[in-house]
Amino acid sequence: MPQRTWSSTVVEHHRLRADLAVVRLVGDVVPFRPGQYVDISVPQNARLLRRLSPALPPSGDGKLEFHVKTVPGGWVSGSIVRDTMPGDTWQILDPRGEMSVDPGGPPVIMIAGGTGLAPMRSIILDLARTPNPPQVYLFFGGRTRRDLYAADMLWLLADDLPWLQPVPVVEDVSDDGPPDEWFDRLGVDIGFGDDHLIEGTLPDVVTSYGAFDRHQVLVCGSAAMVRSTRDRLIATGTPAESIQFDPY
Template sequence: MTEPGALDQGVAQSEWTATVVGHHRLRHDIAVIRLIGEFVPFRAGQSVEVRTAGQPGVRRRLSPALPPSLDGKLEFHVRTVPGGWLSGSLVADTEAGDEWRIGAPAGTFHVDPEGDEVVMIAGGTGLAPMRAQILELARAPRPPHTYLFVGGRSPRDLYASDMLVLLAAELPWLTVVPVVDRLSDPNWADEWYEHTRAEVDVDFPADDLLEGTLADVVGSHGAFDHHQVLVCGSPAMTRATVDRLVATGTPRGAIQYEGF
């Protein structure tokens, strides 16, 4: 049976249209953008190619933070990339009503809901594909226990802390481990962070924060030799974490990873 939107007059459809319905600036360099439109046939954990009406010739790959839904809901976590052609505009200038074109689903991230325990390691907005897969696992009858290590440079870099605290409270099989390079925030003000703090009263308890790089913290746990392991973040974070996992005994073949 063909999924809705997968075919157009007998020809495989390569792009789908979605309209921005929400733009939430959470940090000076991070925004959560929500859209509704045509059904996009991706798999939870994959990325898609995005182009906007404002910059139709520029394409950027983003990972949806929700699993695919027949009602066409999409959510993206976008961070400004220095020198990037599109990311800065998406974070700062996106408005409700903007039309996006979504295409080219790609990627091999996957979790077997009947398989071994899961270890997810997410740096920054590498959280997005992990969240999509967690929500997909939540639909399974008996999801495997899942450990989500989520990292940032400092506590305020953990931009989705409220969502993760509530999600872990709702899903008994999910354990969230917050990791920061340093326990203190930088001494310059981020107006978007302050605005968000004024509206949200849910956060990771300070005692729950582990100090160190994601590579060091996950490496300190020893080998994940009977686990499904996924790593997503910046290229440098991904390389360092995968190397540390392998050095501490995690089989390289058990690690799925993507740097962006």
């Protein structure tokens, strides 16, 4: 079966960090499910595809949002972060992936490293449309507090959604990371104070709570982070069949 393609036009490009941007588009209605990912083609490198997860649930008006982080040697991700302009046309290819949440099921454990937060946000906003969402515990993390690029948004979201509990995790709370003119220019308060931050790696922190044997468990982030987290969860007693994962 030939692969389907949809077109979408960039309407906003927000540089949040030297290596990270949020891109918003409007165009064709792409029939994806919250938690899925798509391959995209951008005009800066049209022949190379980049896999991204929408950070918003599907909408009838064709709105899309992607969180893009530069990866070492990543020609497409780097050009998206640096060079994307309003008016650029992106090609969106067939949605894939099975990560999802049963809104009538047991409590949810979400574990997101870096921009692996994007599909989790899509699922959370979709759950907010349902009458009785399950309790959601969202562990999201990075190496330093500066890596918590969407912490301010999650702080506000949790204030509106009593069933959502974000848990910010940083590997070193005393390390602010290298200077970043984009972060400094924004001057954003991440919302979470020192008393909210948990120090450690995501696998260490998440598994310190024991086995999640009566939960829906979702993991998304780098391939290494997903592999380590899944292995540690299983070793701690979380059933392998309860874990959905997506290397991002």
